[in-house]
Amino acid sequence: MIEEVVARLTAAGATPARAGRDPVNLPMIRTWLEAMGDGNPAYEQAGVAPPAMIQVWTMRGLAPSPVDDPLQVMSELLDESGYRAVVATDSEQVYHRPLRLGETVSVRSQLEAVVGPKRTSLGEGWFVTTLSTWLVGDEPVGEMRFRILRYKPSGNPDRPATEKLRPMITADNAAFWEGAAAGELRIQKCGECGTMRHPPGPACPQCGSLKPEYTTAEGTGRIHSYVVHHHPPVPGRRAPYTVALVDLTEGVRVVAEYRGPRPEIGDPVRVFFDDGLPVWRPDVEVLGPWALEVTPTLIVSTALATRDFQNVHHDRDAAVRLGGKDIFLNILTTTGLVQRFVTDALGPDTRVRGIRIRLGTPCHAYDTLTFTGQVLPHGIEVAGRTAAGVHVSGTVEVAS
Numbered sequence: 288m289i290e291e292v293v294a295r296l297t298a299a300g301a302t303p304a305r306a307g308r309d310p311v312n313l314p315m316i317r318t319w320l321e322a323m324g325d326g327n328p329a330y331e332q333a334g335v336a337p338p339a340m341i342q343v344w345t346m347r348g349l350a351p352s353p354v355d356d357p358l359q360v361m362s363e364l365l366d367e368s369g370y371r372a373v374v375a376t377d378s379e380q381v382y383h384r385p386l387r388l389g390e391t392v393s394v395r396s397q398l399e400a401v402v403g404p405k406r407t408s409l410g411e412g413w414f415v416t417t418l419s420t421w422l423v424g425d426e427p428v429g430e431m432r433f434r435i436l437r438y439k440p441s442g443n444p445d446r447p448a449t450e451k452l453r454p455m456i457t458a459d460n461a462a463f464w465e466g467a468a469a470g471e472l473r474i475q476k477c478g479e480c481g482t483m484r485h486p487p488g489p490a491c492p493q494c495g496s497l498k499p500e501y502t503t504a505e506g507t508g509r510i511h512s513y514v515v516h517h518h519p520p521v522p523g524r525r526a527p528y529t530v531a532l533v534d535l536t537e538g539v540r541v542v543a544e545y546r547g548p549r550p551e552i553g554d555p556v557r558v559f560f561d562d563g564l565p566v567w568r569p570d571v572e573v574l575g576p577w578a579l580e581v582t583p584t585l586i587v588s589t590a591l592a593t594r595d596f597q598n599v600h601h602d603r604d605a606a607v608r609l610g611g612k613d614i615f616l617n618i619l620t621t622t623g624l625v626q627r628f629v630t631d632a633l634g635p636d637t638r639v640r641g642i643r644i645r646l647g648t649p650c651h652a653y654d655t656l657t658f659t660g661q662v663l664p665h666g667i668e669v670a671g672r673t674a675a676g677v678h679v680s681g682t683v684e685v686a687s
Contacts, residue, residue, distance in 0.1 A: 289401070289413070292364055296357045296398040304393040304422055305356075307344040311336050311386045315592075319343065322585075322592035323620070325627045329635040335385035338639045339626040341421055341429045342619055344386070345394040346594035357398035358435070361415045365437035370412055372609040373597065375618035377416075377434040379643040383427060390423045399432070409610060412438025440610025451523025454564075459487045462501045468563045472504040474539055485539045506558035507570060508535040510550050525647065525676045531556070531567050543567050547661060548668055574632040574660030574667065579624070581673075583652045586614050593619035603652075615649040616656075621671070621679050628658040629667050629683045637685055641666075644681030648673060 309315065316336050320327070330337050336344075347359070362373065386392060396419045403413030414436055421429040456464050459475075463486075466473030476483045477491035478498030490497055513531040520526065531545035533556055545556070545567040555570040579585075590600035595617045598605035606614045616624075622642055630637045650656050654673040660683075661668045671679040 289364060289368065292360065293398065293401045296355075296360060299355070299397075301395040301397040301420070302356060304395050305345065306391055306393040308348065309344070310391045311344060311388050313388060315343070316340065319592045319623070322588040323623045323627055325623070325630075327627070327630055327635045333385070334388045337623070337626065338382040338385065339380070339619075339623045339642060341380065341382060341386065341392070342419075342431065343593050344392040345421065348594045349596055357396055358415065358417045358433070361398065361401060362435075362437065365413055365415075370437040370439055372409070372438050372440050373435055373599075374409065374438070374649065375433070375435050375646060376414070377432070377645050378618055378622060379432040379641075380429065380622065381431075381641040382429045382639065386423070386428060392428070393422050395420050395422070407436065407438060409436065410438040410441035412436045452521065459489055459499070463487055464563070466501070466503065467560055467565055470560050472506045472541070472558050472565060473501045474504050474535070474537060475499050475501050483537055483539050485541055502537075504535055504537050508533040508541075508556055510545070510552055510554045510556060510567075511540060512552065513545060513550055533567055541565070546670065548663060569661055569663065572662040574662065575628070575658050577628055577631070577658045579656045579658070581616065581650055581652060581654045581656050583614060586616055586620070586652055589620035589623070590617050593617060593623070595619055611649060611651065613651040613653070615651045618644075618646060621646065621650070624656070624658070625669050625671070625679060625681065625683060628660065628669060629685065632660065633667075633685065639683060640686055641684035642681065644669075644679050646679055647677040648675040650678045
């Protein structure tokens with residue numbers, strides 16, 4: 288049955304254009320900005336909508352769609368088949384130009400792919416991918432490739448089976464870990480001949496002296512090698528993640544996690560520290576951190592401002608019944624917060640041309656969501672983390 292509907296929707300191609308409920312208007316923009324906590328005055332001054340609002344203008348809300356919307360059809364079919372829980376996983380938005388006050392926005396949607404059933408950390412489910420094109424009249428003004436997971440909950444995915452692994456501290460490496468806790472990369476050196484070494488040990492491999500000292504490294508280097516770890520599972524960690532071996536400027540090599548776009552051998556990196564552990568990142572301009580307390584009010588108000596009435600964003604009992612631990616941010620809100628983080632950091636006149644994000648762990652009420660970013664040639668790499676792991680990662684393209 289599922290395969291038959293997928294074949295029919297795929298063959299049908301894009302739906303007829305469906306106009307949004309309201310033209311682009313200042314009250315909805317102000318409500319969205321207020322809910323997001325975005326004080327950027329540039330939108331109102333220019334008479335345009337924030338780019339990340341583009342989906343809001345054509346959200347169905349509580350009314351049924353007047354056209355055979357493929358996402359709605361697949362969602363209802365999978366719900367009837369027992370896949371009642373839903374979470375957005377990916378969103379790739381491209382904005383051709385700002386939307387101006389008074390313009391009526393319409394949308395055409397088509398089904399790109401349905402994959403399943405797949406076993407996921409949330410439970411067995413189906414991934415549904417659609418492509419939407421927004422128009423003003425006949426002019427395309429933006430596109431979005433959007434993916435959701437419809438699944439049967441298998442329990443609480445946010446409760447770790449075991450605690451995060453912590454380093455074993457010995458007399459030899461105590462100075463290194465004390466430095467990490469203080470935000471310093473301390474490298475052992477010989478008190479006799481001055482040879483530097485890592486990992487630390489009791490005796491100098493050069494002269495055999497038993498007089499270890501340490502020096503504080505600059506924290507810069509280049510990638511010598513790296514691996515992307517998928518398996519086996521590591522307690523307290525979510526795969527995949529990258530581990531890099533780095534040649535320090537001082538001449539020794541240090542292994543640590545790497546966070547950033549896929550690296551190349553020889554890429555320059557700089558160390559920072561997260562929860563007392565060294566982490567490599569590209570040696571580029573860094574944005575943040577920005578820590579946001581995610582209150583129930585934030586979740587509910589942004590869901591309303593984005594016209595998303597899914598119960599998991601405002602009804603705690605429904606969210607728990609569907610496998611969560613509380614209500615959680617919707618992907619439209621996460622997109623808006625990513626935009627806010629970048630424009631707050633780069634300035635109110637920054638023009639956002641595209642936001643491509645992937646969701647990881649849900650961001651629940653009472654979580655703290657911490658954003659960091661890196662300014663790279665192809666865009667701003669952004670990550671938002673909670674105590675449970677990475678909630679969102681992706682790239683924001685800005686006008687040069």
